[in-house]
Amino acid sequence: MESTATTQNKAANPPQSTLLKAALIALPILLVGIQWLTDDVQPGNLLMEVPKVRLFPWLETRWAYFYLHLFTFVPVFALSFDKNVHYHRKWKPLLPAIAIVGAVFILWDVFFTVKGVWGFNESYFAGITFLSLPVEEWLFFFTVPFACIFVYECLNFYIKPDLLARIERPMTLGLIAIFLAVGFLYWGHLYTSTTFLLAGFFILFHFLFLDGSYRSRFYLAFLVSLLPFLLVNGVLTGGYTEQPIVIYNPEEYLGIRITSVPLDDAVYGFLLLFGVVAFYEHFRKTA
Numbered sequence: 001m002e003s004t005a006t007t008q009n010k011a012a013n014p015p016q017s018t019l020l021k022a023a024l025i026a027l028p029i030l031l032v033g034i035q036w037l038t039d040d041v042q043p044g045n046l047l048m049e050v051p052k053v054r055l056f057p058w059l060e061t062r063w064a065y066f067y068l069h070l071f072t073f074v075p076v077f078a079l080s081f082d083k084n085v086h087y088h089r090k091w092k093p094l095l096p097a098i099a100i101v102g103a104v105f106i107l108w109d110v111f112f113t114v115k116g117v118w119g120f121n122e123s124y125f126a127g128i129t130f131l132s133l134p135v136e137e138w139l140f141f142f143t144v145p146f147a148c149i150f151v152y153e154c155l156n157f158y159i160k161p162d163l164l165a166r167i168e169r170p171m172t173l174g175l176i177a178i179f180l181a182v183g184f185l186y187w188g189h190l191y192t193s194t195t196f197l198l199a200g201f202f203i204l205f206h207f208l209f210l211d212g213s214y215r216s217r218f219y220l221a222f223l224v225s226l227l228p229f230l231l232v233n234g235v236l237t238g239g240y241t242e243q244p245i246v247i248y249n250p251e252e253y254l255g256i257r258i259t260s261v262p263l264d265d266a267v268y269g270f271l272l273l274f275g276v277v278a279f280y281e282h283f284r285k286t287a
Contacts, residue, residue, distance in 0.1 A: 052239060054240060106138065
């Protein structure tokens with residue numbers, strides 16, 4: 001039996017890995033907190049003119065954002081009961097994962113809306129808001145992960161070989177380096193720095209301490225999900241409507257758009273979905 005002194009010594013000197021874990025959690029929170037407190041955002045500086053792909057007149061309605069949720073959720077819900085993937089059986093670990101990650105992103109969303117990093121066009125949502133966010137924006141953090149994790153599960157079932165396994169490590173290290181570099185280089189751009197720094201540190205934490213067996217599977221699912229993600233986000237950002245539904249402050253993001261979608265949104269989506277998958281896989285194994 002260990003002596004009391006030995007036990008106290010261990011408590012006073014936690015393992016190196018525990019200290020590193022704590023540092024990798026505290027450091028991005030500290031950096032982002034400093035950025036949020038010190039960055040002066042010009043209020044009302046929201047960009048309405050964005051590149052157009054094609055205009056769809058039926059989207060010129062207060063229900064436009066709600067339609068996106070129907071198109072995203074209903075087909076996936078209907079396919080959830082198929083005899084192969086059995087997606088409905090995975091809702092038990094999935095729903096708490098979505099709730100935990102969604103809560104963090106909603107707080108982030110509320111702060112950025114109040115701060116003036118982005119805003120919402122009242123012409124395209126029903127008019128019900130809570131904590132400065134349209135109800136449709138709250139739904140975004142459920143319907144999009146719900147649909148994208150369905151893609152993840154379908155690929156896991158139908159594509160047995162782990163196609164990206166051999167390049168997972170260099171991909172991971174490359175993403176960490178790129179995201180952290182962009183996050184620090186664009187420190188004065190609140191959306192860019194927050195998104196890229198949090199994504200970079202999260203991948204680093206995942207690489208060092210969490211189960212990496214599904215990382216390459218997630219990368220493949222994210223790449224496949226990019227097309228529908230960009231289509232949905234293209235509607236939100238004004239590529240298919242006369243005005244954008246979500247409006248961005250041009251001083252706070254990179255200024256690079258894929259059609260009408262800011263590049264930052266792709267990294268934001270990556271972080272959102274990777275967070276959900278990490279909790280989802282954890283809950284599945286501990287159930």
